[in-house]
Amino acid sequence: MAITLPDSRGLSDDVMQALRVRALHAIESGFSQADVARVLGVAGETVSRWWTAYTTGGLDALPQDRTGRPVGTGRTLSDTQCAHLQQLLDTKSPADLGIAAPVWNRRAVRDLILKEYGLRMPIRTVGEYLRRWGYTAKKPSRHARKQDPDEVREWLEQTYPAIEKLARVERATIFWCDETGVAADAYPGYGYARAGERATIQVPDPHIRINMVSGISNTGEVRFMTYAGTMTAERFIAFLKQLLATVPGAIFVIVDSLSAHTTETVATWVQEHEERVAVFYLPRYSPELNPDEYLNNDLKGNVHDAGLPDTSKTLRSRVQRFMHKLLMLPKHVMSYFLHPKISYCSSD
Structure with missing residues (x-):
């Protein structure tokens, strides 16, 4: 496998000075200038210039300037333009800016550059810019188009902190x-x-x-109930009764x-048991x-790691086995709260 050396124009001044001294030492040890240049990954003319300066005036005469095109020159976009594009990528969606794309992929960024600056850039070059800016391709997180950002903001900044304080x-x-459902023929692996x-x-x-309804706390507790058909x-x-029977003290349920969850039947039952249970609702x-x-x-x-089941x-049994295992793994359950979207309610 051939090793590709980094461009010496991107090396620091201290590293370059160390390379110059090592190059001179190698030539004094009998290596040719061409061999030294090839090993260090610099131009032969550069090594020759170092050697001439050294033999004429010693180490103090070694040139400190850089040859060749400085890193960053010749790029299509200026630093100001790059900063502006990154700000747009971080704060806007393609749809916000009139770009026909579901996420910020290379094609969408290419179209953004054309829209903002009238520059037609090859897809490969767009990818190089994204890599240079520190962006990597990731599977996108999902949220519903009907989601109300103001409602979410109110939940994160006001509603949930108040619930937590009251708890x-x-x-x-x-x-x-x-609630969730597991199908026998579904295998995501x-x-x-x-x-x-x-x-x-x-x-x-x-x-x-x-189907299953479950509940977890940020201290790793788990409760669940399996059922056939739809949630009513x-x-x-029945699940709330199970919570009251197995968890001491007051319980705040967030669904x-x-x-x-929102029928009058549920509201009446909760009101009848308000000394022990309260129900709160997430943003839509x-x-x-x-x-x-x-x-x-x-x-x-x-759940299907051992193969797909043939009967309900x-x-x-598979679902219950998995859930009973979770009952013994509170730290694993607590790890669900480490997701960036959930960190707002994780245990301190």
């Missing part, structure tokens, strides 16, 4: 709750196969499915605005703000 006063445990061939997997009946007010109340269309969503992702990513009974 401390009342010594209540906050449980973040959500990858499989190896020969080049040019596809990995295959035998799947069971696509109608085999089990009665099922949600989304699913219709089963904001699942990424609920740490229990990350438990759901963990469940779906691991086996599927339910």
Whole structure:
């Protein structure tokens, strides 16, 4: 494997001075100037200039100036333009700026440069700029288009801090709750196969499915209940009863605005048990703000590791086994709160 040396124009002055001295030492030791230049990754003329200066006036006569084009010169965009583009990438979406793209990819940035400065830049060059600016390609986080940013901001800055403060006063445990479903034929992982061939997997009946409602606290507690069919007010109340039966003291439950959570039946039941339970609702269309969503992702990513189940009974057993394992892993549960979107409610 051939090693590519870094461009010496990007090296610091101290490193360059060390290279000059090593080059002179190598020539004095019998190496040719051409060999020294090749090993150090500099031009032969540069080594020759160093040697001439040294033999004429000693080390003090070594030239300190740089030859060749300085790093950064000849680039299409100025530093000011680069800073402006980065500010747009950090604060705006393509749609905000009239760019037809779902995320900031190289094509979208190319179109942005054309729109802002009238410059037509090759895709590869755009990629070089992004790399130089410190941007890397990542799988985008998702949020609903209907999400209200003002509602989210109010939740993060006012609503949740007030809930957290009240929980401390009342010594209540906050449980973040959500529902999910696991299908027997769903497998999100990858499989190896020969080049040019596809990995295959035998799947069971696509109608085999089990649903679950769960709740987690930022101290690692877990509660869950599996069920068939859809979530209803009665099922949600059954889960709340389970929480009251297994968690001492007051409980604050945070859920989304699913219709089963917001019915008058639920509101009446909660009011009847207000001495022990209160229910709060996340901003609409904001699942990424609920740490229990990350438990759901963990469940779906691991429940079928041993193969796809053939029956609903086996599927339910798999889900319950995974969840019972989580009961013994509070630190793992607490790791769901480390996601950047969830850090606002993590334990101190």
